[in-house]
Amino acid sequence: MLKAREYHSSSVLDGLLYVVAADSTERYDHTTDSWEALQPMTYPMDNCSTTACRGRLYAIGSLAGKETMVMQCYDPDMDLWSLVDCGPLPPWSFAPKTVTLNGLMYFIRDDSAEVDVYNPTKDEWDKIPSMNQVHVGGSLAVLGGKLYVSGGYDNTFELSDVVEAYDPETRAWSVVGRLPEPTFWHGSVSIFRQFMPQMPSGGRGFALDSGSSDLDVARPRRPQNPDELH
Numbered sequence: 001m002l003k004a005r006e007y008h009s010s011s012v013l014d015g016l017l018y019v020v021a022a023d024s025t026e027r028y029d030h031t032t033d034s035w036e037a038l039q040p041m042t043y044p045m046d047n048c049s050t051t052a053c054r055g056r057l058y059a060i061g062s063l064a065g066k067e068t069m070v071m072q073c074y075d076p077d078m079d080l081w082s083l084v085d086c087g088p089l090p091p092w093s094f095a096p097k098t099v100t101l102n103g104l105m106y107f108i109r110d111d112s113a114e115v116d117v118y119n120p121t122k123d124e125w126d127k128i129p130s131m132n133q134v135h136v137g138g139s140l141a142v143l144g145g146k147l148y149v150s151g152g153y154d155n156t157f158e159l160s161d162v163v164e165a166y167d168p169e170t171r172a173w174s175v176v177g178r179l180p181e182p183t184f185w186h187g188s189v190s191i192f193r194q195f196m197p198q199m200p201s202g203g204r205g206f207a208l209d210s211g212s213s214d215l216d217v218a219r220p221r222r223p224q225n226p227d228e229l230h
Contacts, residue, residue, distance in 0.1 A: 041072050
């Protein structure tokens with residue numbers, strides 16, 4: 001990276017890696033092995049989570065030094081960040097987790113089993129059924145058209161090795177496996193999920209299924225002052 005940083009978030013958009021921190025945004029092109037400095041977020045955020053959705057990069061989290069949740073959107077064509085007027089956001093979270101699946105953004109707080117869903121096309125928030133347990137400091141990823149949440153601390157404040165998955169077709173969560181050992185403050189990502197073979201579901205692993213594309217195209221709203229969003 002062009003500068004050292006911590007408490008940042010990374011996401012891939014159109015084959016490029018974006019690294020977003022409170023004071024800076026960088027983009028990495030693996031084809032040229034080069035980094036590029038981009039415009040920083042309009043309003044610095046603490047411990048934000050980023051995800052690519054509908055051709056844009058979204059960051060959700062709290063304003064720096066405040067317990068005020070906001071969402072910002074980055075337009076790669078304009079090199080511009082803007083606030084998203086998406087109505088009331090989920091409650092404050094120290095370390096939120098966000099991923100995109102089928103054009104919808106799924107948001108998980110670090111202290112709740114509840115899952116909020118944002119639809120950028122309709123500009124609407126919704127909820128799906130809650131997870132079987134909380135995953136404080138757990139990880140969130142998309143694999144084979146499902147959400148996978150793993151590890152972290154559970155409802156009893158015990159370190160967990162549970163991996164559970166959400167199927168949007170059945171709208172249900174299920175425990176699908178366990179980590180090799182209880183883990184927290186970790187990350188997870190799927191690689192070549194459309195080509196991954198079926199794995200046995202016995203033991204500590206879990207079965208994989210076919211993948212699906214999360215790509216779509218739309219435009220964010222114009223920038224607004226964060227005080228007007230609440």
